[in-house]
Amino acid sequence: MNTRSKGLMIAVGLGVLLNPLNSSMVSVAIARLQDSFRLDYTVVSWIVFAFYIASAIAQPVMGKASDLFGRRKIFLAGLVVAFVASLLAALAPNFGWLIVLRIVQSIGTSMTISVGMAIVRMHVTERQAAALSVLSIFQSGAAAIGPFVGGVLIDWRDWPAIFMVNIPFTVASFILAWRMIPKDEPLASSARQKSIRQWLESVDAYGIVLFAAGLVALLVGVLSVKSAGRVSLGPVVIGLIGLASLGAFVRRELATVSPFIPLRTFAKYSGITWANVQFMIANALFYSLFFGLPSYLQAVRHIGESHTGLLMLTLGLCSLAASPLAGRWVDRSGPRPALLSSALLMTFGSVWIVTLTPTTPVIGVSLALAAFGISNGLNSVGLQAALFESSPKEIIGVASGLFNTSRNLGAILASLLIGIVMGDRFTFGGFRTLGMILTAVALVLALMSLRRRKSGQAQGT
Template sequence: MLAAKNVSLVKNRNFLIVAIALGVILNPLNTTMITVALPEIKNEFLLTSKDITWLIASYFIVSAIFLPLIGKLSDTYGRKKIFLFGLLLVGISSFTAPLSPNMPFLLGMRTIQAIGTSALYPAGIGIVRSYIQKNQNRVIGTLSVFATTSAAFGPTISGLLIQQGGWHVIFYVNFPIIIISAILAVLFIPNDVRSTNNTFKWDGIGIILFSLFITCWMYFFQTLASGLNVWALIGSLVLTFLFYFFEKKKAGPFIDVIFLKNNPNISLVYVQYILATVIFFALLLSMPIYLQSVLKLSSQLTGIIMLSISIFSIVTTPLATRWIDKSGYRKPLLTGGIIGVVGGVLLLTINHNSPLYWIFIVLATIGLSNGILNIGLQTRLYSFVSVAETGTASGLFMTSRFIGNILASSVFGVIFAAGVNDTSQNWLTIILLIVSVILLPGILFITKKMQVMHGDGSSAS
């Protein structure tokens, strides 16, 4: 264990939490801010729609690859060091990205940015679990609220800034966040204590295979809109099996597939989060286009309606955290899943004649479900793993989120390839409703009564 779980080492608990929260928001903020800037970037660099798609897709892929890797590094070499290093990378990329002379350079800077922001979440959660004992779930819930809020307001912030100074300005938003987070981290996060029993072994081949199969699957999903690419599918399957069998025999694997196989609760939490993310992100992608193209709403009014999902998710998160602390995981998570199914059914009632208040209510229902599932699955995961494994576990958790994003964007691309209308929106809703139903038995499995040992020796049912 890198740092003793000793509250006395923390000079100021609140400043420590703020330092981590500011770092945690950088990944979702930069994921969503870029979406509004895409038309300007496309015009400036004379890109095709397919080219511009990879500006978002590459961020997902890099984040999915580096989150588990940096999570392991933070568990081994020190969470404070990794946290500060992540802030440094985001600062470098935010300074150089606006100076990009071409698309490859911008992609390179976005890659550095994705690596930097990928360091902040697993290291930050590890710091919380190491030094915050009182109301730990509530603190993790607070961080989740910060992340959700930044993702929700990213497009709004980006839209206002682009009107003033073009797409370049969105990268400068990061600087005040980075500076304040870095100062608070240096002053109030205790220094790392290196463990002599915990060493990091590089699994180069495993990392390469993981990167290749994630990228290949992304390519396969991206090309589904124009038909089934058999060779891409075969390549994706072959790389997936190669990765599994290689990691299965590896002494120090990049991702411990045997551990995941032998711990179905942990594996199923990751799967559940992928499915929950597919629902949430697919709606974030599809509804704005549907509202503007079919209902002919302005971008400003569309933004206000879309905030219903995120605002209700934000409000629900702290309430769900308290509910979980009092009654355990089963009732809150099952309630969140059922609300999600209800929200999916209500989505089927939306069409071009729907009043705006009804659309707002339906999307708010989805937001309520997402708020409960997000924090519930996250805290349930940490009940299954030790404090020393937090960085690795949270890194894989966020990798699950990006896999969900990749699947959601692929479903969106296929469904809306023929046009945006009531029919395509209903087909997307049917798919999301099926996903919502699939979530329910998984929730029952991961919340069945059992004694789960924490890294500090305590237990939870």
């Protein structure tokens, strides 16, 4: 790889790490934000909801936008948006503004991650597989060290520091990207002649609005009922509006030519459906621990943010270590054994959470983290392989996009689950209840993996 290619890789890598870094750092900031703004746990959980909902929408949209406006332009614009949003978020006067800026930050970082891999594929022609694997390390590594970095920064300069840390990354990435990423080729005449209305139709803007409005309204309705502790007319109406919007979204996606989420693909290829459903459930389990355990350590065990981040590093490092081993295992034995092992590890970790007490030695917490970390590495590789097994070559791009959407939906479900279980404040009893729910869900995932394995054996005979 020549010097220019290496510079391009660093430029893109520094940009694509922003999204996973910012999605993971906040896991150790929830307790501090709750104290700083004097809000209940349900309200503070919107700092997580907002980021993942915006990412789930922005990433596929910005991927399509890059075809019209150019990948270099989208990448550079994303860095500018992320820079401004991060700077202003650190100065946010109230929690409402912080949520708005968190959404803008998610959109900016989604702009870089949605086109980063395409830029590398286009402009790094030698040892391309190695280049793409390096890019994956930037993303996985950022997600792995995010809680540790966030904990250290919060201990040092309180919660605004987790936003200010983006400034050097965005500046360095912008300077390198401006110099190293070749200018976009002139757009084809068909793209230049495309009107704004035609472009909105191509990204299914109406479907996106229905999806976002329905999801947000449903979350507001459910969480409002939980927070109030009783059923009242207002939250019920909001929840029903959300359900109606999601129903309209489903009808829209089945009828439109260019859907935001191609539901007909799910219906036509059952293997793709099962892979995405399992991935969504696995991520709901993973992120429930990812966001729940730091609050347990801080609110119940009274452990500081930096030490919490250090403990959470176990989760990320085990996931990183398991991924390459999972790749070899899946290549040799197929995805089913890895997926079943992952589900059993998640079951063990969930049961272990139920056994934790306010005085459990730290090694006990680390065991649950290690189990979930290893299972996450097995799941990411195993389910992606299962997805590719089930996907015809002509729709592999669509299948990959759906796979990323399933990850975001799993994170949203995890945040919703924690918000429902905890309500106004994080408690040890609520944490134990969360562990029981995760155990039941992990057992369902194990049964799904076992069914997949038996089905595969039957087909093989």
